[in-house]
Amino acid sequence: MAERGHCSAFVVDTHMIRPAVPPRLKKGGQRSLSAAQTLLFLLVALALCGMIIEACFIYRLYQTEQISSATISKLLADETSPTRPPGEDLPPSKPVAHLTDGADVEHHKHVMRWSMVADPILHKMKYENGTLIIQEEGYYYVYSKVFFFLSSESFTHEINVKTERYTGGSILLLQSRNISPRSGRIQSNSFLGGVFHLYKNDAVYVHTSNTARIARHKSVENVFGAYMI
């Protein structure tokens, strides 16, 4: 009612001076002003609600992070605990061996020997005097890598097997030969790998033309292994 009164007062006024357009505008402006106020109020309320929800989410996220970091530390503690030494919690299903060089190793002139203190993997196979002795007949992937000094003399790297089924000596399985005209302290690598059918008590070993030419800086540079496929 007050609005209408106000308006009519304006209408009276404008009859004398100008057309009734501005008052109508003003009337509409007032209505949109109150609508804008409501909208502003709603927006502010919405923004506040949003902030509260955001705060809840941040709190929850922080709680989850705390829980997960606690879980991770617990898992790490479990892993490093002496009750579960690494590598022993899941034994391999098939025979496997991976041997490396080591400070404790003294090579034979030709046959390489392997470290028993450098944490070797040796499962369902025996190690004896440089040889891996097969315990279960089957197909095995056999490999070896050596790091050696080049010289004017050729260098050979082989994997051989001694078997009860053949008394004539060792059987050559894999060979790598290097002939270099240069001498000096130049070094090179040789890698051998292949699949062989091996029988119980077969003795597999790495033979070189001269183990004195093996470069022995790190144990991982000279390796020998086998696994049943």
Ligand SMILES: *[C@@H]1O[C@H](CO)[C@@H](O)[C@H](O)[C@H]1NC(C)=O
């Ligand atoms: C160890 O291996 C080397 C090289 O094949 C051989 O000469 C030696 O007789 C072996 N020793 C034993 C105890 O089997």
